[in-house]
Amino acid sequence: MRWQNSDSVATPPHRDRLMTEPAWPYYPVFLKLRDQRVLLVGGGEVAGRKLRLLLRAGARVEIVAAELAGDVAEACASGRAVHQARAFSDAQLHGCRLVIAATGDRDLNARVAAVAESAGVAVNVVDDVALSRFITPAIVDRAPMLVAISSGGAAPVLARRLRERIETWLPAAYGRLAGFMQRHREAVRDATVQGEARGVWERFLDSPAAERVLAGDEAGAEAGLQAALQDRPAVGEVWLVGAGPGDPDLLTFKALRLMQQCDVVLHDRLISPQVLDLVRRDARRLFVGKARSQHAVPQEQINAELVRLAQQGLRVLRLKGGDPFIFGRGGEEIDTLMAHGIPFQVVPGITAASGCAAYAGIPLTHRDHAQSCVFVTGHARKDGTLDLHWDQLARRGQTVVVYMGLHTLPALCAELIVHGLPPQWPAAMVEEGTSPSQRVVVGTLGDLPQRVEAAGLKGASLLIVGEVVRLREHLAWNAGGVKDA
Template sequence: MDYFPLFINLKNKHCLVVGAGEIAARKIELLAKAGAKIAVIAPEISASVMQLAANNSDIEISIKKFSTDDISQQRLIISATNQADINALVAATADAHNIPVNVVDKPALCSFIVPAIIDRSPALAAVSSGGTSPVLARLLRAKLESLIPPAFGRMAKLAEKYRALVKENINPPAQRRIFWEKVLQGSIAELFYSGKEAEAESRLKDAILNSPKQLDNSGEVYLVGAGPGDPDLLTFRALRLMQQADVVVYDRLVSTEILQLVRRDAEKIYVGKQRDNHSLPQESINELLARLAKEGKRVVRLKGGDPFIFGRGGEEIETLAEQNINFQVVPGITAASGCATYAGIPLTHRDHAQSCTFVTGHLKNNRANLNWQQLAAPGQTIVIYMGLVGLGIICQSLIQHGAVADLPIALIQQGTTQRQRVITGTLSNLPDKLKNQGIHPPTLFIIGTVVSLHDALKWFHADDMHNTTEDFIPQQ
């Protein structure tokens, strides 16, 4: 261990920052958040530092060169200049007076390192690479940020508020630890994080005073949108819930890469559907979610795209609501938005489309029951989910109801993933163009003149090693 990690109280303590450029401004801002009284010394002061001083009376600026007399009474010193001789002088002087010093980007001159900070006050986490790679530390911080909800600090204050009451009512200490683990990872915490803070506090107080064991039986269902495939498109909340779930009930369209992010010891139940091949009927899925929650389990219902856009999420939570089971819904990036973006096809554009319509292309009795007159109107974008089998009928119907035969249309297969394919054409020729192309679901169709922008705006290029036409095979 090259550095001993610790947290230092700087409230109302005198700290010195030598330098007043943009890097110094960031350090001053951090010290100000910690409540320090900050002296800034530099021959020239940047606009950013001037603005910080204007907004904080605890920042005092001295426009001059650093001298060794400036370090008296300082609790901590940071040197952030671009002059090697000044940095060395600051470090040597601080070291001679046993004052902790940090010289930005010069680990050899530092007695302490400023870490990358995850601030959920009063809870704090700090990450450091020991000065070897600040960028690496920031990347690790970003990963931790995604796992720690913004409300985590307020939750910590709530725990502090009831700490004495828990100690008074729950013994022995081992039981208190188990109690807090269940509170901070269970339904009470999720109520808090979803904005129901008063209800969460009421349930916490009731649990402390009456029956801590009731927490064992309070299951919950999280209806989570997994997005179109790229795991980087998951929301922070989705990832957090996936990593604390006891059971994950997932669809065919949830990519393997995303499924690998769930808690490793979680039970995984596959309920995917394909055309004319449903592994479990929808009604059975609804009841499965309810049963698992009643068993006291935290259940993630993981769905491709967004649960409320052709995801039948409404049907699932209706069953949960009817049976008084706690649930929350986490939106995901729907396939229309994700696939269009990765294909370089804007869904709306001032010169092409002033509206966008999402429809499902499922066939019944070899027909698609859609409002063809409305869909054939110009000046809009049409996005068709689940339209691969009925593409020929869809294109023919649009032309019959007034759409021009050369209206651009794009097929996007496995959009946002390394297996993404984009094939463009027109209403009149795309069905024939796709023959013998080995096209497999999941696919999405975008219709409208916005498709003509694809060649100029495409930016995402799948790795050639993975750019295949193989089926997506879900984990089962």
């Protein structure tokens, strides 16, 4: 939908705006209140909430209340607001830009409203739309960027819902982006002919340089802005993003945001189709996934590809199962990027251990059963042997999580028994954890290999060893329809 924009309003173009009947219950404005007198009548908790926002806007707030509590008392004691310990009088409104009545006394609120109306001072009475000249919107604060939402008093809960949506969608550092653009606004205007600046900013925002600002890389962002001014593609950026163990609901906000901005995605075998579905539709998809002992694309080639694509100015998403820094070779990939001066970001993801344990109802630590938790790889060496510190693993009071241990399970269990754990020691294998096809096989070190074989587990599987496995008997909560194999 393309709407004609002013700074703050988007209106459907098909309407003749001058001919429409009044439809807005309020006129939306942003008011400059810095160093302006504002009267706040009331000194309790509700007044405290209003005071906080007024102080964010730099207002000179005077509080009229017999008693002060909480934040209001603190603000007056520290000199950030002034306390007038007198009853409300008409004269106090003199020279005020706004007045807010936030007392629990309806008569007093009504009197404040009446006096303000006759003096021409805009008044808000908390929770009383009928007495208010202005109402305050729900706010998403990314200063200097502010999003204000109002249903005109019709459906405040709906306005709050919308605010929550925007809160999750708008990166916390969005204000930094607005600040960057503000700082460079004049320079861009001076360097362009009339009407050209807007195109420069559009190119800048569409380029990886905008992400550089969000990541706090001012120099990289400035280089991107220079490139936008010269209308040539800057060097791109690589985003090494952890996609979690499978359930798309376990993605982080940042992962989702970058997934929806990339030009090209390189993804693993472990990425679930539901997660891949959330990547920007027109992004190019390159499958570089690895099956055990059969690397679709060798790691060195993946590293080189990341560099090549970024050097073309592309925003490259390297999407990895779980967390990129946990058995994900993320370190090697960024090592290559660093060597070639390619900007990158690493976004952590929920690792298989956390995801599988949570969805299987097995806490990885527990005050009574496990005071530590170790993650190891069960991947065998070329000669088929396992290179692990068995003495450190075969310990009580500890949970051991083994990644890539499905094919070496018999050897893993046997070694743990040889090194001191009893054959009855609890162990579980979680297959395709957090996905709708998750299966959990529970047993002991003595019998788990046979149980896993009987169940025919073949997908990505995680081994959890330790007394915490027993807790599943009463903690399993059937997340996402978990099945026992």
